[in-house]
Amino acid sequence: MQVKGEYKPLIVAFCCNWCSYAGADLAGNNRLNYPDNVKIIKVPCSCRVNPMFVLRAFQRGADGVILCGCHPGDCHYTSGNYYTRRRMALLFSMLNYLGIEKERTRVEWVSAAEGAKFAATMNEFTEAVAALGENKRLEDLRCKK
Amino acid sequence: MNKETENLRKEIVRISGVNPVKCMRCGKCSATCPAYDEMEYHPHQFVYMVESGDIEPLLNSKSLYQCLTCFACVDRCPRGVEPAKLVEAVRLAAVRKQGANHLKADDIPALLDEDLPQQAIVSAFRKYSK
């Protein structure tokens, strides 16, 4: 899939422990391919993801950031993903307002049973970010090179 | 549903602002309707027929003009479907389809009658003129 030397966007995926991380595991169990430049960070709940983490990822060279959590209503902690939904809605809207490509950020609800959705989401998201090219608008030049 | 019907259905849904899918088929609209016996298509059927795109018969039905627009069905419907608004929208569609100017402004003075409410004139003019 990836040709060597070709531009590969770096994707950071925050996955909640209960649904999405398990969904990612299921994608693995079913041997569903998705790009290797997707790297997963486990968090207890999507609501643990601070906007600062999202910005940090971009600063350090990520080209896209995706948050995955339980479907609304299915949160292991009952309400965590509802807060995530509000926080990220506002954060992403703000990033878009500042002229940062909106395709670089995403929230997706992936249940533990949705291995196929996880893989498909990652494929599609990586493709969308790849189409934008390198993240230039939220980069920190000191972290490049 | 062919494209034309689908468009017509969408138009009616748009004009009425009613979402017929919300109907749970309880029939309370028909149970409450004072003009029920005059209609060949009853309020609950009306909703269902719009939902399924079976609008042609409605356009040509007498029922269309039997509805008193008393809004009892709107008031009683447990799902907030508002059948009377659908009836009104289908009426408009019928009028528009005919494309004719049924009522000209000049005709109105002749029609005036002391007992006729002003509102009826205005609403008739709105409905039946182009």
Added chain:
Amino acid sequence: MQRIGVFVCWCGSNIAGTVDVQAVSEALKNEPGVVFSTNYQYMCSQAGQDIIKNAIKEHKLTGMVVCSCSPRMHEATFRKTAAAAGLNSYMVEIANIREQCSWVHKDMQIGTEKAIILGKAAIAKVNLNAPLVPGESPVTKRALVIGGGIAGIQTALDIAEAGFPVDIVETKPTIGGKMAQLDKTFPTLDCAACILTPKMVDVAQNENIRIFSYSEVTEVKGFVGNFDVKIKKKARYVKEDVCTGCGLCTEKCPQKKVPNEFNLGMDNRRAIYIPFAQAVPKVATIDPNACNMLKNGKCGVCAKVCAAGAIDYKQQDEIIEEKYGAIVAATGFNPISMDKFDEYAYNQSKDVITSLEFERLTNAAGPSAGKLIRPSDGKHPHTIVFVQCVGSRCAACAEKGKEYCSKICCMYTAKHAMLTRDKYPDTEVYVFYIDVRTPGKNFDEFYRRAVEEYGVHYIKGMVGKVAPEGDKLMVQASDLLANKQLHIAADLVVLAAAIEPDKSARPLATMLTASMDTNDFFTEAHPKLRPVESPTAGIFLSGACQGPKDIPETVSQASAAAAKVIGLLCKDKLTGNPCVAHSNELMCNGCSSCERVCPYGAITYIDKEFRMPDRTTRVRRVASVNPAVCQGCGACTVACPSGAMDLNGFASKQIMAEVDAICK
């Protein structure tokens, strides 16, 4: 600086097939903090675990990273391994190089590169890990059940049977709840009193159970295992321990015109009353709003006739403070008000009644002594119309009805219809329904019997209007299958009113910091897997306060809640999950953001004195997390603008270190 060991697992060929494990363990050797790195065929095997244990001892490891399968598979295994070798379990991190690497990539080079990065991220995290020790808290071995209906009774009995003391708090003068008002129960048609009252007696006689009737919970503090509760015992002006329940006072009381709530106001009671014959406790209660003695000091008949001398007009409300380990909410339901349903003429005609009123009318102990009569004129009704879904499944107006299905109405209406036809075969019975929902053991058979054997007219359609006309009720309805509008002259109309949670549930939920849905039903910790627990630890749910339920379901949930309570009370100490939030008090400004997002009510505020750098002291309001209650979701950490709130095991710095390592 940590001393970290890295253990790369081949998982046979599962990992080693796509990841050059040797290269991974070599590459990770040079990461900061790493003092040992190796790889092995099966790290989870005994031999693999021995490698880990030896390395921990030999290299004095303070932390370790296992590059292996998903932590969901073997994190617990490796934590135990670490603990066995004397390393704190929470100093273990897993790099998931199987499910999230070797299994999803095909190219060896790509897989190896990714595995190295995942390993580096895990190492970056371990570098910031700190040993965590789960907290412990004692358990008060006493349970509180709030609500004395069948749900509360069953829960209390089960807990008491297991040997734990239980208190029931009931706002009414007697336990028994809604079930005590019912006549027969579906689908077996046994008499409600016959199966309920023995249980009420069991409660009264059980040494482990205390009943606080005519009481309410006013304050709840504390957390799982350690609740401090204040219960207000309202003055009933009768000494409970003295009253023999002979009932003489209730016969002699001159104030006869008090609507009897037990019979839903269909008859009257006295100012001093015992709700019904089998009440538990069987003690009289004086209604202070109706009693002349209490209102203006003119009467005193009851005191005169009471041989036991139980009357005490000077009695005061009493506050009881008790400690509990677990609390069960069993606050039950009520039918909704019919005031907004003008179309059914409920407020216009006495002969339009709710189903619960119908229960009382057919109950042998009810206002008509079990004779089915019209409330208006006492005549026998010959045509009865039952209307289902009155206010249920109503999405149009939140003030009028409820969006949900009330679940029990289909069955009790079938029961009413059947019993009517059985007792009075000359009566025509119509049931108007939208759908008949009978998913339950023997439920559909029951409903079909009503139709097939008892000749009840089930009509698919809704009643649109009920208009009193002379001594008849003109019912206008639709018959959807016949496509007809029907006009029925009925003698009695029975409305299957939707049910809603009891009004006391909302303030109780606030006290318990238990969450509720928009309909004021208590939310369960998980809709499928933890249906009888509230998300707030130590709070359990029993019966209709969690959602509409019939009796069998209520009883099974009640017992399930009891089982959960017993499970909790059996423990001497509670061991918590150490990955909980904690607040850095020096940075906390007490703004309450974290408290508001906490689904468990784990955060409280304390005023604490701080020594300022300039040697003055200042009292500040700061957040304090109860580790026994916190479940570690982390919602508070993001709500906190100053970063005072952080999460053990998933600290901001740790996550950022992972981000950095991945994005390098």
Added chain:
Amino acid sequence: MRKCSIQALDTVFETIAEAAVLYLPVDGDNGASYKKWEKGTVMSNALNTVRSPKDFFFPQSENLMEFRTSGKTIEVIDKREEKEDFVVFGVRACDVKSFDILDRVFLNEPCDSYYADRREHGTIVSMACTRPVETCFCQTFGIDASNPAGDLSCWKTETDVYFQANTEKGEKLLAAIAGVTEESDDTAVKAQQEKTREIMKKLPLADLTTEGFGAGKTAELFNAPEWKELSQSCLGCGTCTFVCPTCQCYDIKDFKTGKGVIRFRCWDSCMYSDFTKMAHGNPRLSQLERFRQRFMHKLVYYPENNDGVYSCVGCGRCLAKCPISMNIVKVMRTIGGKADE
């Protein structure tokens, strides 16, 4: 003294820009700021830039070095940028004076080589003021706004621009533009100076003096009760220090890039609560102490260590920018007035 016509000024700029990077103040929506000259750039006539020209020699943030590790070795990489010659044009008398104050700090032993590098490569062309405003009080510190120092001094009249070299660098630059300038007497300049000095006398702060401040006043002023009132509404932000041409405090910090560590320095402000934070904590715990530090430093400590030179040049930026309108003038009026009593 040489001169050129105002029209010829663009040619002068062009000539200067051939040999060095030329910066000059340019008007923007929100005040003037120094920009790199390109053909067509118009010089601002604004009295002053929002940020002072100290940035050219002492930038807000500057990378010093980078550390990279591989295995057990650490490589230290000098991050000093190769400096090219540059000219800063249009610096006002007060700001020119600020370089003297900074030099005393950075060029004294141990010499700050990063600063020295930039000083060496930079030539300052000053510009005499003709329209001082109410916030100006440079004369309090003995600065003559109509006769600015710098490598090369300039006066702009309605028709011409006059140049006078003061240093070797200035001579060199003047020589470089000899082709587009001509010799001239100083009549016009003298006249302009006279006029400006007259205006200076009419300024509301013309009567402000340094009386009561200076070397040796520490004991007298340190515990003055007025500090409390003066500092009580201070927000503790860094605006005054960051717009100040003479504030020279900095912090050295490390930034982990993921590949290594960049050591950089950046401006710090004595108004910040973590300023000069040491292992034991912070020596100045209250905003009062921090506030006092800033003004005592400018008006007492600095002159004590630097032959009586005050480290304020009266540019007035802090007067215009302080969110709560507290400033050195109010301090001098309150505390200095007290010394009189």
Added chain:
Amino acid sequence: MQKVTGELLINKALELLDNGTVNRVLGWKRGEFAYDMTPAVFADAEELKNNFVFNDFCGANFSKYLIAETRKEGKVLVFLKPCDSYSFNQLLTEHRFDREKVYAVGIPCEGMVDISKVKKAAGDGILDIVCENDGLVVKTLYDTDKVIDCKEVLAERCVSCKSRKCVAYDELLGENGDVLDSSRFDEVEKLEKMTEDERYAFWQNELSRCIRCNACRDVCPACTCEKCVFDNPDSGVENKAVSDSFEEKMFHIIRAFHVAGRCTDCGECSRVCPQHIPLHLLNRKFIKDINEFYGDYQAGAEVGSRAPLVNYTVDDLEPSEAVQKGDADNA
């Protein structure tokens, strides 16, 4: 132009000092010029009479000072303009000071003047400004006296004033105004209508001027953390200077995010920015989004209201829908 005079306020303050209701007064103190009032605490009647000022240049919002003031002995008198009263409530919602230790007097405000606009209109070298009716008579060094209509030189936040209603006070001087139908989101909308590239260029230009003086944060009544994450070396995001354009954005995004749902839109951040960065456009974007996504919410309108970011409904819109909705360019 202000409907209440300084004299009226002084008399009220003297009365409250005199009858012992308060022992000090938070007010604006006369400066060197006509426009540079400093917030000050007056404990002395003479001082109050001589130096207390209230005019069109008294923009400073006092509510944040109450955090420190209420830790002192006795009750403090504070004058609250409508804007300030929202901040006052928001601070109370967040338990930031003891209400019992404040006596709040609500005062009407006709809008405050932006001195930089006056300078633009009247020219440099302002010697004196006298407020007369609805105009300002400006005396300058270089020009003849000019009369400027106050409306022409109002601060941006006052041009698009959201409310003239004092929402918190123990006592009100003058008449209370109403919540206004403000045009405050027009600028935000304009930006939303730009293309992504235009927006990026706009903000790049604005934010690159930031000198990280922290004035916007330090003046903000919603920024009351014991220690800001940007000052805290342990937070992992500490930064002191804008060493890279990323840090400008990081600081301003997070600053605005941390006050999202708590910002009352008092406009102090933009007022104090020495570089005139329109910081309110960031805060207002959040306010506008919150209003549009979750229903109208005005922080500080009432004490104890639940801020939108610590709240939710089960059918909130998805982040992708939100981005679409908040982006007029794509709508």
